[in-house]
């Protein structure tokens with residue numbers, strides 16, 4: 001693990017391709033219903049990997065399994081060469097695998113700035129300090145403000161997160177995720193419900209972030225997928241029906257059938 | 266930019282008015298025993314601290330405990346026993362009560378935090394009921410009689426707490442210390458994480474926080490402070506009985522907190538003050554106390570869900586943003 005981390009955490013842009021997150025034979029049953037079956041997945045460093053499929057295909061469930069929010073019924077997950085099949089979710093996040101949620105996950109009654117600072121607080125043991133004043137968090141403010149600036153939220157930093165528009169909340173969630181400086185990012189429909197402008201901003205951020213990180217994202221907008229993603233895995237009824245680059249996948253007969261009637265934009 | 270600076274100034278003036286209000290309140294509390302019956306005031310302070318401790322968990326961590334009587338009443342028993350049977354000084358007795366409540370909180374919290382929502386509440390209730398039966402059966406609690414005739418003793422060996430003014434200022438000191446501790450915890454880096462857990466537990470987990478540990482830490486702190494309140498009450502009234510470990514007591518502290526305003530610093534204090542005052546008033550009248558407090562509870566929940574202080578704050582906030590427009 002030390003080894004993998006040392007490699008992944010190198011200074012400068014390290015774009016050498018290698019598998020950082022892999023799953024083998026992933027399966028999840030819900031009371032007799034198999035939501036995810038026999039899923040093999042390899043997520044590469046410095047690549048953007050899309051997980052697509054019709055509604056209810058099991059994409060979010062795969063995310064929940066990879067991040068250990070749900071325990072797999074079978075299968076094995078490895079992160080940076082380390083078996084995380086039985087690791088608790090918070091530990092998985094600390095190891096560098098951080099997810100966002102399909103339904104925007106922010107802290108509504110904290111300010112925008114505090115939302116990001118909460119993410120920056122854990123390293124250094126600032127999380128448990130109950131005897132110090134909030135001034136102890138001031139040293140995190142410059143970094144938090146820089147992150148807000150990259151996503152264009154700097155002017156809203158003192159507003160309550162609850163008062164942001166839906167699209168801006170999602171942007172805030174991404175800034176918060178980036179604050180952890182994860183090795184692998186799992187983004188569940190990061191652009192859903194966003195205005196045109198925010199989609200552009202977020203696409204740029206994801207592209208930028210992926211220069212020295214791995215990204216796995218669920219996305220319904222196939223144009224975004226075509227533009228952004230290096231590799232695509234198609235899921236249907238819990239099973240992988242195709243994988244490859246956009247050209248390959250979009251020509252696949254099974255994928256065409258699965259997407260029949262689905263808007264192609 | 267201009268809006269930002271004005272809001273900054275407004276925040277600072279608001280902070281200053283808040284500190285002034287606190288100063289006025291402390292001055293009023295210092296003078297109060299010259300105008301009001303000290304035992305009544307001390308009862309209010311004990312329950313106010315109890316409600317504040319409860320609110321640390323409900324208001325700032327988002328956990329609804331139905332078993333806080335165990336800490337309040339448990340600490341009362343521990344303190345009463347140590348002072349009466351072992352001849353401990355009052356401060357040592359209180360420390361034992363607090364430590365005992367914290368330990369009880371650690372055990373109860375350990376089992377309860379594994380569950381969420383109503384299941385969490387149900388487990389705390391079940392464990393508190395088990396503790397109630399323990400208190401009913403254990404010889405040291407003296408069953409239905411309770412521990413009676415607890416001497417108040419001498420604080421640090423030389424301040425006679427038998428004098429009601431001495432006792433009052435001691436209780437006031439403990440109350441202020443406890444309230445300050447809660448304020449400190451809420452407005453600390455740790456408190457920030459508690460709030461984020463309250464706001465979105467899954468998100469806090471995905472940021473790498475081991476939510477269960479934070480909840481357990483908050484639970485133990487809340488239990489210890491509830492214990493401080495119970496320990497003081499045992500010395501004030503000079504007895505510890507089963508009343509303080511019943512589920513009704515757990516319900517009462519919920520009522521006080523809801524009435525005053527969840528998640529506000531002042532709310533539980535106001536709520537506790539009102540409920541205690543009402544109980545005192547009704548005790549001398551013909552009305553059935555439980556029915557009246559139950560009715561007030563319902564009216565409160567139906568009419569102003571934010572509680573008294575929460576409602577006032579919301580009005581002020583609305584007025585404040587009105588100015589800006």
Ligand SMILES: Nc1ncnc2c1ncn2[C@@H]1O[C@H](COP(=O)(O)OP(=O)(O)OP(=O)(O)O)[C@@H](O)[C@H]1O
Pocket residue numbers: 030035053054055056057058059060061062102
């Ligand atoms: N906790 C659960 N209990 C029972 N069934 C579940 C649970 N979570 C998901 N499912 C089921 O598993 C299947 C896959 O759901 P999932 O949310 O993973 O789909 P998805 O591909 O993310 O869909 P969408 O595009 O709508 O987000 C669905 O049929 C869903 O009803």
Ligand SMILES: [Mg+2]
Pocket residue numbers: 059060061102188
């Ligand atoms: Mg989904």
